[in-house]
Amino acid sequence: MVIEVVSFRESTFKEIMDVLYRSLEDYSLQEGLRRTMANLVPAPYRVLANWSYIARLAEEIRGVKEEVIRNIDYYIDLTIKNVKAYARGEGFYARTREDVYKIIDSILEDHKRRMIIVKAKSMVTEELKLREYLIEKGHEVYETDLGELLIQLSGDKPMHAIGPAIHIPKERAVMLTSKLGIKLARDAGHEDIVRGVREFLREKFVKADVGISGANAVAADTGSIVLVENEGNIRLSTSLPPVHIAVTGIEKIMPTLDYAIKQAIVQSGYAGLYPPTYLTVISGPSSTADIEFHRVYGAHGPHKFYLILYDGGRRMAVEHPYLWEQLLCIKCGRCQGECPIWELTANNWGGNVYGGPMGLAWTAIVEDKVKASHLALLCLECGLCKEVCPMKIDMPRIAHILKRELWQS
């Protein structure tokens, strides 16, 4: 294997360590993590013991995902073609962040100027800093996933793949939601916070011009997207506004709709949230042909559907000798909860978006390989992440090579 030599930078390493040491002393973070870990870690074990087919599905889709990644250009083209053919929407491939901005600008240009946009949680839109961009453009943007809304209000980075606000104890959540004018007692319980946010967001859902979501999987044969959730915010974000834009990474493509649904099931199972409260398949805009069999687009759901397939370094990673394997990741976040380092620091051990074991290669792919190599120095190579990963991605090996490339310098 070709070793890419990366120079060790004292300052980069020091920055990383400063953040880690600060997080060890951050009482709120440690308390939030302690409470979360007790619920987060055992959940997938219970799910996998109860529904044994989930582990079998995981094994099955790994091979399918490898095939997609090896032929990624073919599958990108096929998906875009079928979004038009079957989903009656429009599909785009976007190489860079700016390309995504341009596509979204052109979609929004067709409509009125200042818009209310409701967003479902998506790590890819975090990569894109899409919320920040749209707010800068003058739009009113609301994250509708409770955890992600707390992230929007706190300005923190997401701390876990599916639970972005796991570091925020409820006392801090009360403080943060008060920024929206939600009035809660200082000792408000979990239920009070959820009710306050629900009442606040309900009106935004109804008034929203555009809904933006990610996708847990994309089906190349039908141009559909599959979404999995428990809050119900994704259903509201993707069905109440007249326009729905889905943004996701190219590695989420599956050859067919049945595999796309399987991928969403595996993701939800390994995240410990099974059965998922909602599993949604969206194949384009809503429509009706109930009067004279004349089809009208835009019934109760959106009348426009757009799918943006984002590259952001992924296509380069396809050719990479060892980073490619991370493209199999379905972002369930299980490796994070199990990692002894992540257990103490959450995504503070990570790049701007992705942290923990999965965060090493993802940071190298979408952000900064040098930073990833320095982060890898902390990996224990204990191997637990690989053991619990549904795709059995050899993250300890990736960390080992990233380290070795640094030592060569």
Next chain:
Amino acid sequence: MIHDPCYYARYLNVVEEPRKLLRRGGLIVKDVARSGRLTSCCGGPLEFITPRLAESITRLRLEELKSAGENIVTLCPICYLRFSIAGNGSVSISDLADYLYTIYGD
């Protein structure tokens, strides 16, 4: 109470062997939830890069082990050393070899 070392359990798949040897000697072997192939690291590999973080990891794991049993048995000299230092006499840490000698020695 066996603490499986990462390398034995996950890289070499040595999980049942030490348990069998101890049981054959009449001992009762207990396990924490995170054991066998799902064992949790003692923090040793980080000792020279960041002793502070390594210590926090060792303490967490030791608490977990202590909550399930009095006598902790390790198989790896790094785990042994780290738990001995972190335990500071508050808990009994032994290497598997100590037990094997008692059971099968001489």
